[in-house]
């Protein structure tokens with residue numbers, strides 16, 4: 001399999017610099033060939049050491065200068081680790097074969113720009129690694145050949161992320177890359193599962209690569225007890241990856257895996273795995289560590305409960321908590337004789353175990369009840385803080401009202417399992433992955449990719465749940481072995497991870513509620529200063545197909561996505577979301593969907609907008625809209641625009657209305673209940689301009705017109721309190737709900753009240769409150785969208 005040479009880029013997350021842009025043209029002639037000349041081992045090591053020295057010196061100089069800005073060692077400690085940006089054009093699958101089934105070759109057999117299918121390398125790191133976007137070291141093979149090895153995407157929890165000097169690794173089905181300058185090549189490992197750390201006494205290691213020093217030889221003959229002590233030492237130094245490694249060696253070398261010694265080491269490794277976020281391993285180790293004695297087994301179940309809590313598998317976690325509680329009670333049941341008679345002195349039961357169990361029960365309540373009360377959204381909102389790193393909220397996912405089914409639109413979709421009323425929760429989902437990094441889109445994407453890959457490497461079950469089922473485009477190849485353990489590590493295909501990320505991730509503000517405030521709504525919206533958002537992946541929401549006029553709306557509180565119905569949804573009906581805010585111009589929005597997600601939308605809005613009759617008036621309406629936008633750019637509506645500007649905008653709105661009316665006469669388009677999105681902009685401008693001038697009757701007029709532009713009728717009065725829901729529930733209509741609908745309702749209510757029309761004002765206000773809850777996920781505080789709060793801006 002020969003990959004074409006591509007321009008390869010690496011993105012440095014700390015400063016967004018492109019670090020490694022190569023012009024690969026010089027290497028094109030060498031594709032599939034042995035390199036004409038090899039650099040000697042001595043020269044490679046010398047150059048590498050010089051490079052390391054220069055890096056150290058640069059770091060020391062920056063430190064001495066007291067540099068604390070981005071790029072300084074101090075700031076890099078806090079910054080996310082650099083990450084390689086994978087280039088999908090270069091995609092190749094991860095190896096799914098054991099190193100033991102591959103033909104072992106030598107470095108001088110590697111061909112340039114070639115994936116060596118069916119082949120493997122056994123290599124020893126001859127130098128300490130240089131760490132940038134990956135770990136780069138000089139490696140040697142059994143014949144004494146040397147070359148450079150770069151491994152990317154390794155989790156910090158693995159010793160391989162540092163590629164320590166002296167370690168011996170197996171590289172499966174290696175890719176040999178031309179590095180852009182003459183005679184410069186490198187073995188490039190993108191998939192973390194394509195490289196495996198070998199134990200020093202692994203029979204695969206050729207004699208020439210076996211430990212030479214007395215110290216290393218002594219390590220080979222270390223007793224299980226000595227490995228355990230080494231693990232304890234590393235643990236005390238908080239070097240958890242090394243501790244896990246040592247405990248593993250202790251377990252590999254102990255003869256009786258069922259001994260109390262082994263149980264003790266399993267317990268220790270479970271604890272370390274828990275600290276490292278390797279929850280699958282923590283649970284498995286904890287369960288293996290059971291000895292049949294209640295006095296120790298309650299701890300094993302407690303660890304298993306915490307590990308499965310970390311994986312958000314609350315029913316399983318509750319099971320372990322219950323076992324832990326029951327055993328803990330048995331182990332030290334010392335009832336106190338004096339009152340109260342039922343209390344025990346068991347600190348575990350009364351302390352952390354009980355507390356953690358209750359926390360788990362709270363998650364289960366959220367998952368099953370899914371009510372506003374169970375979640376307490378205002379408390380979630382109040383707890384959010386970027387500065388304090390509080391964006392990951394401790395909450396369960398309420399998913400039971402919807403399920404994945406085959407969709408008539410595309411592949412799988414999400415379907416309602418029961419009727420869902422307007423404004424009700426459709427689902428609430430905690431992100432599977434969402435780094436706490438609110439960046440511009442490129443850096444936020446890189447951060448999400450890195451988080452996904454690391455968490456999947458650390459937890460095979462997570463890799464299976466993501467890499468096997470989620471849609472990743474039509475061209476991606478799956479082997480069916482994603483997440484499977486091969487040579488002790490889960491198969492993680494980083495190109496597949498990236499394409500899944502691309503198709504399924506969502507951008508999330510810290511809180512949608514804050515995004516709705518007029519003073520924030522336009523902030524950071526330009527291309528040169530894009531709005532800062534985190535990117536995350538929500539597994540259940542990944543099944544949502546798009547509609548420009550969807551029946552749900554999403555909002556965010558930290559890493560929790562809230563989905564509410566904006567129309568009544570019948571049992572069995574497909575649930576849709578809007579992937580991106582809908583543009584009035586159908587060609588522009590179709591182009592965006594095609595470019596981002598590869599499909600042509602056929603929702604009711606797009607179907608109508610693309611008929612020949614609708615298209616006939618399209619060019620005219622676009623010209624009118626451009627004129628309206630130009631006028632609005634000169635005169636902000638809330639800053640008392642001159643009369644002439646108001647008259648011009650009214651004329652443009654009339655002309656636009658006439659154009660829609662004309663289309664509506666000849667086709668089933670743009671009638672009542674069908675949005676006229678081109679009119680939204682001028683109508684909203686007029687609504688705000690008249691509000692600013694206190695022309696209340698005009699405000700009412702344009703509030704109603706704005707509602708019509710989105711496909712709604714004015715909210716009816718009702719004595720039973722259902723008027724608001726009625727507005728959003730018109731059968732057969734395909735309206736579009738946005739925060740602008742809420743603004744129109746709020747300003748309409750305000751004007752009605754000033755005009756003494758209390759019933760109308762109440763109806764508008766009730767509809768606004770319901771509408772705002774759907775937009776923000778929970779709040780109906782209309783003060784949030786009051787434009788008066790941004791006076792002077």
Ligand SMILES: C[S@@+](CC[C@H](N)C(=O)[O-])C[C@H]1O[C@@H](n2cnc3c(N)ncnc32)[C@H](O)[C@@H]1O
Pocket residue numbers: 407409410411412413470471503504542543544545546547596597598599600601602603
């Ligand atoms: C996040 S996935 C949605 C779930 C996907 N249908 C599945 O089978 O898992 C996004 C992909 O679904 C497809 N898709 C979403 N909405 C669509 C629509 N309205 N019409 C056609 N394809 C759609 C596109 O291929 C898009 O890249």
